Amino acid sequence: MKRRDFFKTSLVASAAVLGTNLAAGQTTQPRDDRQVSAMAFPEKRPLITYSDRPPLLESPRSTFTKGITPNDEFFVRWHLPDIPTHIDPDAYTIKIDGLVKNELTLSLKELKTQFEQVEVTAVLQCGGNSRSAFHPVAGGIQWGSGAMGCAKWKGVRLSDVLNRAGLSKDAKFIGFNGKDNAAYYETPNFVRELEVEELNDHVILAYEMNGEDLPYLNGYPLRLVIPGYYSDSWVKMLSNITVTNKYKSLFFMDVAYRIPDNETESESPDKHFKPTKPITFMNVKSIIGYPENNMKIYHNSHIVIRGVAFDDGHGISKVLVSTDEGKTWNEAILKQGNGRYAFTEFRYAYKPTEYGKVKLMAKAVNRLGDEQPLAKDVGWNHGGYKFNGIDVVTVEVV
Ligand SMILES: Nc1nc2c(c(=O)[nH]1)N[C@H]1C(S)=C(S)[C@@H](COP(=O)(O)O)O[C@H]1N2
Numbered sequence: 001m002k003r004r005d006f007f008k009t010s011l012v013a014s015a016a017v018l019g020t021n022l023a024a025g026q027t028t029q030p031r032d033d034r035q036v037s038a039m040a041f042p043e044k045r046p047l048i049t050y051s052d053r054p055p056l057l058e059s060p061r062s063t064f065t066k067g068i069t070p071n072d073e074f075f076v077r078w079h080l081p082d083i084p085t086h087i088d089p090d091a092y093t094i095k096i097d098g099l100v101k102n103e104l105t106l107s108l109k110e111l112k113t114q115f116e117q118v119e120v121t122a123v124l125q126c127g128g129n130s131r132s133a134f135h136p137v138a139g140g141i142q143w144g145s146g147a148m149g150c151a152k153w154k155g156v157r158l159s160d161v162l163n164r165a166g167l168s169k170d171a172k173f174i175g176f177n178g179k180d181n182a183a184y185y186e187t188p189n190f191v192r193e194l195e196v197e198e199l200n201d202h203v204i205l206a207y208e209m210n211g212e213d214l215p216y217l218n219g220y221p222l223r224l225v226i227p228g229y230y231s232d233s234w235v236k237m238l239s240n241i242t243v244t245n246k247y248k249s250l251f252f253m254d255v256a257y258r259i260p261d262n263e264t265e266s267e268s269p270d271k272h273f274k275p276t277k278p279i280t281f282m283n284v285k286s287i288i289g290y291p292e293n294n295m296k297i298y299h300n301s302h303i304v305i306r307g308v309a310f311d312d313g314h315g316i317s318k319v320l321v322s323t324d325e326g327k328t329w330n331e332a333i334l335k336q337g338n339g340r341y342a343f344t345e346f347r348y349a350y351k352p353t354e355y356g357k358v359k360l361m362a363k364a365v366n367r368l369g370d371e372q373p374l375a376k377d378v379g380w381n382h383g384g385y386k387f388n389g390i391d392v393v394t395v396e397v398v
C-alpha cells in the first residue's frame with residue numbers, strides 16, 4: 001500500500017468509528033483541565049481565559065466552595081469586541097422609549113434616589129456553561145463548569161421604572177440594548193427582548209454587585225438581573241430599554257440561545273429540531289468545589305467535600321453525595337439563607353478507607369423533586385445549552 005492510500009483508509013476508518021460514536025450525540029463530564037491564565041483584566045484575579053477581545057473568562061472549580069462569588073473571581077462573557085472603555089457615572093443615562101406614555105432619560109443618581117432600592121442574591125449562569133460536555137462539539141465557547149457565579153445584586157425594580165414611564169396598552173415586548181458594539185457590521189448589537197408577561201418584581205436594573213459598583217466587565221454601570229433565568233438575557237452596560245408590540249427578529253433571540261421546543265426527545269447531530277424556543281429558566285445543578293480533579297488525598301484522613309447547588313428559584317431540598325460510583329447516596333449538610341435564587345452551599349464529611357482512584361459525585365434535588373441526571377443522560381442539543389449532569393471529581397487516595 002502506498003503511503004497516501006494508507007492515509008486515506010485510516011482517515012475513512014477513523015471517520016467511520018467517530019461517525020458511529022458521534023451520530024448519537026453524546027454528553028460526558030465537562031472539561032476540567034484548564035489552568036487560570038496570568039493575563040490581566042481590570043478588577044479580575046487570574047481566571048481561565050478563552051479570549052481577551054472580547055473578554056471571555058471562566059472561574060476555576062475552587063471558586064465553588066463559596067455561596068457568594070467574589071467580584072474579582074466572577075466569570076465574564078461578552079459577545080462583541082467593542083466595549084466602551086470609559087463610562088462617566090455622572091454623565092451616564094438610560095433611556096426608556098417606544099410604546100410608553102412618557103419617554104424617560106434617567107441618570108444613575110435619579111435611579112438610585114427616585115426609586116425604591118431592592119436587593120436579591122441570585123445565580124448568574126451562562127446557558128452554555130459546561131458546553132464542553134457535548135460531543136460532537138456544540139458550537140460556542142467550550143466552557144468547563146465555571147461560567148456561573150452567585151452575587152448579591154442591588155438596584156431598582158424594572159417594573160417600577162416601567163410604571164413611571166407608563167406602558168401603552170399594546171406594549172408586548174421589552175427590548176434591552178447594551179453599549180457594546182460589533183466590530184463588523186454583520187454582527188448585530190447585543191439586544192434581548194422580554195415579553196411583558198415575563199416581568200415580575202424580582203427583575204431588577206442593578207448597579208451594585210456584592211456591595212460594590214458593578215465591575216466594568218460585569219456590566220458597569222447598570223445591568224439587567226433576571227433571577228432564575230440563564231444570563232444571556234441579563235443585558236450588561238445598558239444603554240436603552242425600548243418597548244414594542246412586534247417581536248423583532250433579533251439575532252441573539254432568534255439564532256443563539258435557543259433549544260428544541262420539545263423536552264422529551266433529544267436532538268442528534270443529524271437531526272436538529274424545529275421549532276426552537278429561547279432558553280429561560282435554569283434547571284437544577286450542583287458542582288463540587290473541593291476537592292478538585294486529580295488531587296491526592298490521604299487514606300483515613302478527614303476530607304470535607306464542599307460545593308454549591310442551585311435551580312431557577314424553586315429552591316434546593318437536598319444534595320446527595322456518592323463515593324462509590326453512584327451505588328449509594330448520602331445527604332450532604334446544606335447551608336442556605338441567601339434566598340431561593342442563590343447558591344445553596346453543601347458539605348459532606350468523607351473518610352477514604354480504600355486506596356487508589358475514587359470518584360466523588362454530587363447530585364442536587366430541588367423542591368419540585370427534579371434531580372440531576374447522569375452526564376451521559378443529559379440530552380444533546382446543537383447549541384450545547386443547559387448541561388446539568390451530576391458532577392464527578394476523581395481523586396487519588398494515597
Ligand atoms: N451588553 C451585553 N450584555 C450581555 C452579553 C453581551 O455580550 N453584551 N452577554 C450575555 C451573556 S450570554 C452572558 S452569559 C452574561 C455574562 O455576564 P457576566 O459577564 O457578568 O458574567 O451577560 C449577558 N449580557
Ligand SMILES: [Mo]
Nearest residue numbers: 077126127232
Ligand atoms: Mo451566555
